[in-house]
Amino acid sequence: MIARPLALWPAYLLLTACVTINIYFPAAAAEKAADVIIKDIIDSRAATPVPEPEAALEHVQPVWLGYARPVIDWLVPPAQAAAADLNVQSAAIGKIRASMKQRFGQLKPHFDSGAIGFAADGRVALRDVSGLPLAQRAKLNGLIAAENRDRDALYKEIARANDHPDWETQIRSTFAARWASNASAGWWYEDSTGWHQK
8 A cells, every 4th residue: 555655756746846837027127127218218318227237145055955956957947937027138129229319309399399298009199289380290290100110119129028029018008107107397198098298
């Protein structure tokens, strides 16, 4: 009778070693990343921040754990993919950010006047162009189209850089809220209830 449970011990061990890893959208990390990117774009004095290296943690492990780690890692793979960090550093993202920052100087007077605002979908939208001459409206339409192309590409590229294209909608939604939150006083933003002036 005792031999049967001992023979099943490896199967019990493997069953208990099965781990399900759910990777959830890191909302807090997305908000912080969005704030850094947005502040860099809308503040002409802001320099692109360089992340500081994390301090090394002093942690002494038991000697036996060093010998057991390969077996443990083989039975239960490390869950490194579940980290709640959002990668916003890539060449493509940097290029999009630079383009948006360069263009923002031309868009800012129109945010100040209320002609345009931050739309609920994370884009820029015309709001009230009644005070603009027709020639300026055409130029503004071109600026908005270029800005929205960059914004769409930015959201998509952040999702791609994190190996989660399915996060694009959540990234867009996070950025929409953060654009409104980072707007200067007097600028307009749109939410589910309509347009509001900050």
